[in-house]
């Protein structure tokens with residue numbers, strides 16, 4: 538994935554410009570996939586919030602990736618809440634519940650920001666599995682401390698993805714998205730620290 542926000546925005550803009558006429562109105566992502574199609578109808582006024590169409594498309598794509606990873610991490614954490622075993626059952630079971638509840642609530646905020654930018658939010662396992670960076674939940678429940686290790690990596694991954702798109706939002710003057718992504722990084726960094734502390738003897 539491109540690290541430079543200018544590259545991310547340039548690639549998205551180029552993809553929009555290169556899209557066939559029939560596909561205009563959707564945002565082709567890297568690899569030809571389409572993430573967060575543009576929404577809207579002729580019966581409603583054109584969106585006019587001071588962020589241009591191509592910037593909104595680039596930001597919606599970034600947010601869609603953050604949403605897919607957040608949802609995948611949510612599901613992993615809930616799965617671990619159900620399947621954790623061992624002498625630390627009580628504390629981990631409760632801690633995972635607090636974490637999956639926070640993640641679940643955040644998916645709504647991220648998805649609704651995508652809608653406010655004039656795009657549809659992805660919300661299916663098929664879409665999420667295509668764009669998520671966080672790996673799917675292991676089929677066989679791991680041991681408790683391996684669960685913690687997996688969640689540390691998951692939170693750090695979502696933090697990196699979110700942080701990558703903060704400059705894209707800032708450059709477009711989209712302070713609400715930049716602030717929201719900054720808040721998400723704060724939560725993921727703090728949760729990763731707490732989980733990592735369980736692994737440090």
Ligand SMILES: [Fe+2]
Pocket residue numbers: 618634
């Ligand atoms: Fe429960």
